[in-house]
Amino acid sequence: MIQLEEVTKNYSGKSAVKNINAVFEKSQTTVLIGPSGCGKSTILKLITCLVNADSGTIKIDGENLITINLRDFRRSIGYVIQEGGLFDHLSIEDNLKLASQNFYINEETINDRIEQLLALTKIENGQLQKFPSQLSGGQRQRISLMRALMLDPEILLLDEPLGALDPLIRFELQTDLKEIFTELNKTVVMVTHDLSEAVYFADKIILMKDGEIVQSGSPEELLKNPTNRFVQKFITAQRSHVE
Amino acid sequence: MLNKIKYFLILCVAFVSCSKQSDQIIVSSKKFTESVILGEVIKHIGNYSNTNIQHKDQLGGTRVLWNSLLSGEIDLYPDYTGTIIQEILSDRSISNEEEMITELAKLGIKVAGPLGFNNTYAIGIKNKTEKISTISQLNEYPDWKLGFTNEFMDRNDGWPGLKERYNLVHKDVTGLDHDLAYRGLESGSIDVIDLYSTDAEIEYYEIEILADDLDYFPAYNAVILYRNELEKLHPEFVKNLLSLKYSINESKMVKMNSRVKIDKEKEDVVAAGFVKSIFDYKVEINEETMFTRLLKNSKDHLFLVLISLFGAILFSIPLGIAAYKIPQLKQVILNSTGIIQTIPSLALLVFMIPFFGIGELPAIAALFLYSLLPIVRNTFLGIENIPVQTRESAIVLGLSNFTILKKIELPLASRSIIAGIKTSAVINVGTATLGALIGAGGFGQPILTGIRLDNISLILEGAIPAAILAIIVQWFFELSEKIFVPKGLRIN
The missing domain is CATH 3.40.190.10 (Periplasmic binding protein-like II)
Structure with a gap:
């Protein structure tokens, strides 16, 4: 479980998130949604310690994040970003092995883990010797997910993981991702700006605007009982094209 | 990767094995x-x-x-x-x-x-129509162009004193190389030159010597x-x-x-x-063939280029990394290497003499300094241009700063770094020809002699190999991209 208590972060005087209180439940998928610049990605960066909060506390299973050994903590999180964040100079295999080797995990264990994850993410063994630039966008995201899962982390953080994909591939990957989340039963925090994607994945949705949480709850609650005009407008705007 | 660098260095040290007798x-x-x-x-x-x-x-x-x-x-x-x-x-x-x-x-x-x-200094003209025979009479022709050797322009016993002694009023006075001065006089682009009284050209070019009527020049x-x-x-x-x-x-x-x-x-x-x-001693003249001369010049030139370039590579890459990693040092490092680059190469060579004497050492030091900027800058930019997401992915994977530098940043910046080295190497090959002026030898030697003796084929004997070497060096580093730039970055 990840808890944010009164967390504030400013970038050069401008606040990215203000007094955020949020809970990301264990084994659940929480989706952060909102317009660009609302602070949803900043929350992921705060959890991964890529940036530090100016005030407030972040707790992991009740323990204050700043007291946890950073190296151990990062071993327990997986992070997937929009363009995958794969290292272009390394083969797919080396991309996957980099972190495990860094933590001195033996080669056999690493190879077994790769075998498992290839099946889970539906990647063929032959792709391992290729380089990121030789793969399609969808395949790259699958590899990126594999890499994030290599050390079997407790927490999986995804920042617009499907944002750069074309609609058909996106749909296919959504289905596979949902299956993977269900099977692995991890604490998942996903950032998206797409409401239908949020509704599809989320046990809980947190809707943000201008660095603050506007409403949070299950997808049904959000759709049925929008607490204010912004939520209403956000929902209508996203739905209107479909209906 | 480290092994590759090791082999590379051994190869190059072997290349430049060269010693001096005491x-x-x-x-x-x-x-x-x-x-x-x-x-x-x-x-x-x-x-x-x-x-x-x-x-x-x-x-x-x-x-x-x-x-x-x-x-x-x-x-x-x-x-x-x-x-x-x-x-x-x-x-x-x-x-x-x-x-x-x-x-x-x-x-x-x-x-x-x-x-x-x-062999006293003398002032010469080549003008058959005017009636002039003494230096004093020069003032009757205030529009004449004076072309003096650079040394004569600066020396206490040169132009400053001459101008004072004779109250010369000429405004158009330029400094140039002694051997070029005769050709300038011959072509009419200058009217008056300084010369040495034992110069062979005086007779050859039919130059008139103006009498030093106020006894300015000493013996x-x-x-x-x-x-x-x-x-x-x-x-x-x-x-x-x-x-x-x-x-x-x-x-x-x-x-x-x-x-x-x-x-x-x-x-x-x-x-x-x-x-x-x-x-009564018969001197054995070792008839130097063009080939042996070329071999010696190539060896000297390569020695200058390789030592200075490798020093620069070993020094600049860490400097470029430091410029990126330590924000307080960024401006200091980039500006100081930039300023060195703005010093004219000849001046830089001469600046090194008080520290290193003459010969290869000051030339290597100057070439080393000259090679820093392209490598430092390209190392810095190569690392800086890595997308922030890539770096963040590496951090969240739990990699240490050193591992990120070694396994992610340097490989991703490798193409840029090699491009910097390539630029430095080509500049270095060209600049090293000036090393001959301070006794470092190399392809500058025949160029220098060729200019002095007005011998085009000698000039080409230095200029052509220097150009070929520059091309080879360029080609060598393009080849080395295959070794040092990871395969993943070479695939389109």
């Missing part, structure tokens, strides 16, 4: 033909006296040679009494040659000679300056040098100059003829 006598000469001939004469006498002697010819101007003599970089060189009194010892107000000898002795320098000729009796300890270490050699006293009169010297400059004979051949007439 008990050698080094004779040197200035950048004009008469000085080179006298240097060759001294060299032959050294050989006759069974010493291990080397002639570092065409080492720039008086200051470079004098300082090198004082510091022991060279052991002896020919100079002129006027130059010594007016220029080298100008702060000691010496009135005659005896005083000069006493003052030099205080500095540990002895004088052999006078050799017997006075420039040729002498040989040598370091004190030479007497102890090589007494036979010094004895033979001293026997040169009054052995070369003016017509003899003009003739020797003429044989080299006009008849295109080699300095060492002309010098050998003279030495034979004095000592």
Whole structure:
């Protein structure tokens, strides 16, 4: 479980998130949604310690994040970003092995883990010797997910993981991702700006605007009982094209 | 990756294995033909006296040679009494040659000679229509263009004093190379030049010498300056040098100059003829073929380029990394390497002489400094241009800063770093030709001699291999991209 208590972060005087209180439940998928610049990605960066909060506390299973050994903590999180964040100079295999080797995990264990994850993410063994630039966008995201899962982390953080994909591939990957989340039963925090994607994945949705949480709850609650005009407008705007 | 670098370094060190002997006598000469001939004469006498002697010819101007003599970089060189009194010892107000000898002795320098000729400065024109025969009359032609050697422009006994003594009013005065001055005069682009009274060209170009009617120029009796300890270490050699006293009169010297400059004979051949007439010693002339010369110049040039470039690579990459990793150092590092780049290459070479003397060392130091900027900048930019998401992914994977640098940042920046090295290498090959001016040898040597003797084929003998080397170096680094740039970055 990840808890944010009164967390504030400013970038050069401008606040990215203000007094955020949020809970990301264990084994659940929480989706952060909102317009660009609302602070949803900043929350992921705060959890991964890529940036530090100016005030407030972040707790992991009740323990204050700043007291946890950073190296151990990062071993327990997986992070997937929009363009995958794969290292272009390394083969797919080396991309996957980099972190495990860094933590001195033996080669056999690493190879077994790769075998498992290839099946889970539906990647063929032959792709391992290729380089990121030789793969399609969808395949790259699958590899990126594999890499994030290599050390079997407790927490999986995804920042617009499907944002750069074309609609058909996106749909296919959504289905596979949902299956993977269900099977692995991890604490998942996903950032998206797409409401239908949020509704599809989320046990809980947190809707943000201008660095603050506007409403949070299950997808049904959000759709049925929008607490204010912004939520209403956000929902209508996203739905209107479909209906 | 580390192994690859190791092999690469071993290969290059093997390339430049080059050593210097210590008990050698080094004779040197200035950048004009008469000085080179006298240097060759001294060299032959050294050989006759069974010493291990080397002639570092065409080492720039008086200051470079004098300082090198004082510091022991060279052991002896020919100079002129006027130059010594007016220029080298100008702060000691010496009135005659005896005083000069006493003052030099205080500095540990002895004088052999006078050799017997006075090679004074003179002012020459080539203008048959005007009636002018003295320097004073120059003021009747205030629009004439004056082209003087750079050394003459600056010397106490040169243009500043001449202008004052004769109250010359000319405004159009430029500095240029002595050998180019004759061609300028011939073509009419300048009207008045300075020259040496024993120059072979005076007769050849039919130049009129203007009389020094106010007795401005002092006597420039040729002498040989040598370091004190030479007497102890090589007494036979010094004895033979001293026997040169009054052995070369003016017509003899003009003739020797003429044989080299006009008849295109080699300095060492002309010098050998003279030495034979004095000592009855038949000099063995090692007929240097173009191939052996080319081989030596290539070796010298590669030595300069490779050592300085590798030093620069080893130093610049960490510097580029530091500029990125330590924000406070960024401006200091980038600006200081940038400023070095703005210093003209010739000036940088000369700046190095007080620290490193003459020869390869100052040239390598200057080339090293010159090679820093492209590598530092490209290393910095290569790392800086890595997308922030890539870096963040690496951090969240739990990699340490060192691992990120080694496994992510440097490989991703490798193409940019190699491009920087390539730029440095090509600039380095070109700039190294100037090394010849401070005795470092290389492809600049035939270029320098070619300019002095107005010999195009000699100039090309330096210029063409230098250009070819630049192309090879470029090609070599393009090839090395295959080794140092990871495969994943070479796939489109």
